[in-house]
Amino acid sequence: MNTHNHPDISREVGPDGLEHLYVGGRLAMRMFGIFAAAYVLSYGFRAINAVIAQPLVQELGLSAAQLGLLASAYFLSFALMQLPVGVMLDRYGPRRVEAVLIGFAALGAIIFANAESFAWLWVGRALIGVGVSACLMAAVKAYSLYFRPHLQASLSSWMLVAGSMGALTVTTPVEAALPMLGWRGVFVVAAVLCVLAGFALWFALPTLFKPQKTESVKDMAQGYGAIFRHPHFWRVAPLAMITQGGFMAFHGLWVGPWFTNVIGLTNTQAAQNMFWISATLMAGYLVLGFITRTISKRGGDEDQIMLVGMGLSLVLFALQIAQGANATLWGWLLHALLIASGIMTYATCNKPFPKKLTGRSSTALNLLIFIGAFSIQWGIGIGIDAFTKLGWSYTDGMRASLAVLWALQLASWLWYARPGRKTSHLLPA
Template identity: 25%
Template sequence: MSASTPPLQLHNIGGRRAYAVWGAAMAVYVLGVFHRTSLGVAGLIAADRFHITAAQLATFTVVQLLVYAAMQIPVGVLLDRFGSRPLLITGLLLMTAGQLWFAFAGTFGVGLAARILIGGGDAMVFVSVIRIVALWFRVRQTPLLTQLTGQLGQLGAIAASFPLSFALRQFGWTPSFLAAAGIGVVLAVVLVFVLKDSPYQGTPQEPIRVRAVASTLRTTWGTPGTRLGLWSHFTSQFSVTVFTLLWGFPFLVRGQGLSEGTASALLIIMTITAMTTGPVLGGLVGRFPYQRSRLVLGIVGSIATVWAVVLLWPGRAPLPLLVLLVMVTALGGPGSMVGFDLARTFNPQHRIGSALGVVNVGGFVASLVTMALIGFILDRLAPDGPADYTLDDFRLAMSVQFLFWGLGALQVWRYRHKTLGHLGRTNPEALAALRGGQSLLPGISEHPPPS
């Protein structure tokens, strides 16, 4: 069946079955976010357990994200070929095995290998869930469901903040991470019985041929709208990822002098803010698709401004300002979801997996480089480890974020103009549709309705 032939519809779009499929996939994503962010509150314990420096501690998360980012394009190709179901099941099993191994790890090398396994499994989850959204829901539902996917996934971050911190204090390292691994076994059973790739029969799948894959990737990368999505994701996501995954908790406890309980509460506030503002941003994106990249630039400018105030504040920042910091930084999570909506708009359905993979590289590359630089600077300033971190150390280290905000904002502005110019030259009808409030464009992402 060719990519242009409408497939046979078996299930209602946006109905109860669609929500059941999405809910099962979402459960895996929530668990994936928990695994990904678990070092946020366990970092200081991990440093003592493995007897490692700040750079080595950062290596856990950096390598995990490096594996995640490196796998995005291969995962996107596999997603176009095999669909979401096998990738979600495989990803879940890899994360479960990695977390089980991490529960018993006693050395830096073993712990690092376990985090690599977790990163490999995690890489398969999010884009698979977004593909389910794109296939199972109506166009007007997609921006909201994309935002809900990203933000409800942050329930995993909530579980990885105060509850995990409590479990680590009460039960210790191995029982806490062993319980997390056990949840994956239960979810694997749920996926087998509930998850279905598509509401259509015979949804087009791209064969994996080297030349065909290379051609598809060249076309996807050569689409300015794909790179607009990538840079939107790059610019808005990294700060919240760096904060929640690794350096936010030490910054609040060692740098700002907060108790571990207060720092955990701020991480929860951060997550709740992202979850509550995500649907609002999703509604704006769905209503004003022509303004999506401008929304991203506004969010990034707000985050950078509040960080500048906190880092320049004489002495430790007051608690209300730190609350404002985590709430504004949290907007980067919903902002990064705009990148996936841009990928959906400017690519046909049969290339959506590859496009999502390309976009998802952006924020995680920015995150892992930022994390590594922060760890490197802290090691230079406090070579004896976390116990010697000072506020001034964190001021200098966290300032590296401004380099990435500046680069990313410039690229978003640049590719917005490239995308609009390309549409104007090649498909004026699509440009008129975009300006008129449509996010599926004729001749590009719009496809005939199924028979």
């Protein structure tokens, strides 16, 4: 593709005095669509264990701690990939990196589908995490490179709309397909979809990014030092790690056992409830995208939306935990609507950093989010087992574990909201 004469590609001098390449029109829609489709798979893999938890436990006899460790293998491998992914995105560009990595997700899905032991299930799940580790960050990097600044917060929100569609596809639809395909057949289908996504990324997007070889890989890795030393990063990171990661851990696994073991619903009824939670989350991301775009264009502080939304989500979370078996689906729906504001942590975190570092700043934050999700998802299972060994009921054990999580989330919100939140400490381009 000749990028110099393409009607959907323009070159403009930005506020930093540097020339930037921007896409628009059909090319922008195609780029968003392909990255979003890949992210649908990533989010689907993240949430699927909540639906297949009961069949897995019945077939393999997993404990709560094993179930938590298995589901969180995705988060662990995903987290470990974030720093190398950040360097690769800034060096080789989002299209190449994501197209190659998603092949590992296909391999992991095949291994998971054929596993006969906990160990092989864990390996397959971990490989899936490796394979989809760039799906959101590659999109964030592409948008930071090729879309105008006022669109970037809203694009991040709309990516989560796509992700929520992935969560929708693994609730009621997967539950309905289980009698015919079984959980193994579902993962075979997922492997095929990963291969198709890889081909779309490689062949249907133009080569806009030229590999950056002016810096060595070692020098690029050292760029993380500037990010991890920046005070703004450490203001945002705890909120993202504990609140975003905590929601991912709960929504990706423990919301299923909450409905089946705490409320007493069937697996089918639980899947239907998870479908509506995911649909509400998707609506929250969609609305958030339009709101942040409008406020940003008017020069307002869109971070206030994140602060208020996540604060109110903590109120709802506390109420649901306190009510236990009497907690309503409406409470979880409103909680999901409010927690959608957490996606803005990515755009907020990137504000002090130049474009050449946005891949690394995004993945540095993502590393901590997924470490949080891994630790919390496994930790909830450990907590449930520990409290039940003390003679507590399963319901009270889960409520106590979630109460610990809530206290940590409240502390992280207060840390972010303290005076001096705005920063003009920008790093040079």
